[in-house]
Every structure is written in structure tokens, then in C-alpha cells.
Amino acid sequence: MNRVSWNPRFHLDSPIFEPVSSCAEILCTQTSWPTCQDLNVLTESVGSNIVNSNSQPIVFVSHEKNNISNSFEQQYEPRIYLNGEVPTREKNWHDFFNALVWMMFPRTKAALNQIHYQVLARSNSCQSQTRGPLRDAATLFDESGVVVLSSQSKWITLLRQHEWKTVFWRQRASVLSSLRFIVFGHALYEKALKPYVGMTGKGVFFQVEEAFITKPVAEQLKTVDQWLADFVLRKLSSSADLSPIPILGYPGWSEANASSDYYDNQWYFRPL
DSSP states (O other), X not given: OOTTSOOTTXXXXXXXXXXXXXXXXXXXXXXXXXXXXXXXXXXXXXXXXXXXXXXXXXXXXXXXXXXXXXXXXXXXXXXXXHHOEEEEOTTOHHHHHHHHHHHHOHHHXXXXXXXXXXXXXXXXXXXXXXXXXXXXXXXXXXXHEEEEEESSHHHHHHHHTTOHHIIIIITHHHHHHHEEEEEOOHHHHHHHTSOOTTOOEEEEEEEOOHHHHTSXXXXXXXXHHHHHHHHHXXXXXXXXXXXXXXXXXXXXXXXXXXXXXXXXXXXXXXXX
């Protein structure tokens, strides 16, 4: 599929899209690309608490109409933080998924934006161009973040130890009932339109009760969003706080992973 072409049923192509499927279902009758106006209407239908860290409603504005001024206030992150305006390229999957993630994880997106703004504001005041490890980590999770929910601590330990085949293959049946991946990063969603071996997320782990792991994703998202926002603001300091997750290893997320040999590819499933 051409990534520029609009596909209103993209969410049916892979279980990776489950967290954003409720938004996608509303848009599935669209025969052409959603406009910023369409996204803003969708935002209102999803909920009233989609706001930035200043409690200003998030609105999606055309990137092409963005003020060409080089002023600090008109830069991407400051504009979101100060005005609630998210510059969005139309007919662009990357920015489209960014909008959907704002709708599904508003607290976490606001927290990430707050981090960027605060670091940028400090840098601007001292005329420094250094990004720093915190902004690098925030960007990495924003683009490629994956939430790993597990009702068994051993899966978290084994994943951190890169025991991929043990988790995804040898314990496959148990994993399906006690481990769940929820994609956060909008760049990962874009890649999932045409998945390829090598797709790797940056994971954050949460151990949960068994009853929580069995809930539908739609019921989990508000709680996960709060956990993630707290993690981002209180614990995230560098990219070392995030763990590599070869997401196509999760059972059923790739047709090819129905074979044991799939997990022998050490270029993708890298040892620790």
C-alpha cells in the first residue's frame, strides 16, 4: 500500500492498531483524507479532557498555514504548550497517527510536550542549542514507545534479559493470557501500515493484576495513560530508561512468527 494513499480501514490490517481502533472506526466512512477540521471534530467526540499541561484544549492546525516566524513561541513544542495548537501536515500518516495518539493518550502526550517546552525554554533563555538526554528520551518514546503490561513478573525479567524466544515461542500460550503490548509511538503506527522485520519499539513495563490484563484495551487506556504520564514526568531521564522491544515477536503480530525459526534471527531478536 502506498503510504500516501488514504485507507479508511487500516485498523483492520493488524492487531497493532487496536489502541486507536475506536477513533479509526469513526473515520472508516471517510473516502478521502481527514482534514484538521475532521480531526478536531473527532477530538470533541472522543472526550473533553484532551488538553495540554496548561489545560488548554488541543486543536490540530494545518502545518502549511503555520506562522513562518522563527520566534520561540511559534516553534512546534512551544506552540502546543502555549496555545494548544498542534501543527499537522494533511495527507500524512505520521501526523495523522500523532493526532490519534493525542486522543488516546492525552495525559502522556501533554507530559511529553511539557518536558520539551521546559527544556527548550531553559535553553532559549541561555541561548543553548543542546537537546540533552531527557529530550532525546522523550522524543524516542513519543515516536516508538510501547507499553508492556504483564500479570507475571517473570515476563518482564525475561524481556529485559532479551530472552525473546523463551517468551514469545516456548511460553507462547501463557504469554497470550498474561502479557500485552500497547503501542504508543506514532512512528510505529506508521511503520505498521507496512510492517517489516526490524520494527523495534522502546518499552516501558508495568506489572498489573490478572484481572486488568484481561480487560479490553479500550478499558485499559485511561489507566495506562495516567501511569505513563507519571512515568514520563517522574522517572524518565534518558533513553537508558527504555527497553528495546521487537514488537513483531508478539504472537500473532506477524504471520511469520507462527514458526519457531522466526525467532532465530539474531539481527532482529538481538541477545543482550
